[in-house]
Amino acid sequence: MTARLEPAAPPYPDKVQAAFDRMPRSWMPPFRLFTTLARHPELFERFIRGAPSYLPGTRLSIRQREVLLHRVTARCGCEYEWGMRVHYFAGEAGLTAAQVSATVHGNADSACWEANDAVLIRLADELHDSCDISDELWPVLRAAFGDEAILELLLLAGYYRTVGYLANGLRMPLEPDVSRPFPAA
Numbered sequence: 001m002t003a004r005l006e007p008a009a010p011p012y013p014d015k016v017q018a019a020f021d022r023m024p025r026s027w028m029p030p031f032r033l034f035t036t037l038a039r040h041p042e043l044f045e046r047f048i049r050g051a052p053s054y055l056p057g058t059r060l061s062i063r064q065r066e067v068l069l070h071r072v073t074a075r076c077g078c079e080y081e082w083g084m085r086v087h088y089f090a091g092e093a094g095l096t097a098a099q100v101s102a103t104v105h106g107n108a109d110s111a112c113w114e115a116n117d118a119v120l121i122r123l124a125d126e127l128h129d130s131c132d133i134s135d136e137l138w139p140v141l142r143a144a145f146g147d148e149a150i151l152e153l154l155l156l157a158g159y160y161r162t163v164g165y166l167a168n169g170l171r172m173p174l175e176p177d178v179s180r181p182f183p184a185a
Helices: 014-022 032-037 041-049 062-075 079-090 097-105 115-130 137-144 147-169
Strands: none
Touching: 014 041, 032 041, 032 147, 062 079, 062 097, 062 115, 062 147, 079 097, 079 147, 097 115, 115 137, 115 147, 137 147
């Protein structure tokens, strides 16, 4: 796949370089999504500052976050971000190979999901399909998660849908050595 926009090249503006310097070393050189956004330093800064994934004091476990985000990025058809999440976080989140595959090819009823995982899959699917939470899912969600966690889930889903728009719309190629393609059905 050929990207539609070329990334910015070093030397980067001071604010952009400072943001890159704060990123984990395993994310270096900076991912193409970040260097492409760095073409517009103000937009890049807002994008990075708006990332709700790694909040101090989060009400979500890594597993909860990753089940949701794997499904959100899969439903968006965003192989770029989905593959990076698999590489960096699937193991830490305790996702099995069957669960990783089910984020792409399964649904909330797939046998591999625990009850709370299935709630997150349903949430990702409803938000993707309708940008809403049904009256049927709402009490199930409230029983599984506190109000603050639900707010985080909604912001995460929306933010990573935006990532899907960016990566897909700009035709981001997979990152060498870290992105994985969707599994075969």
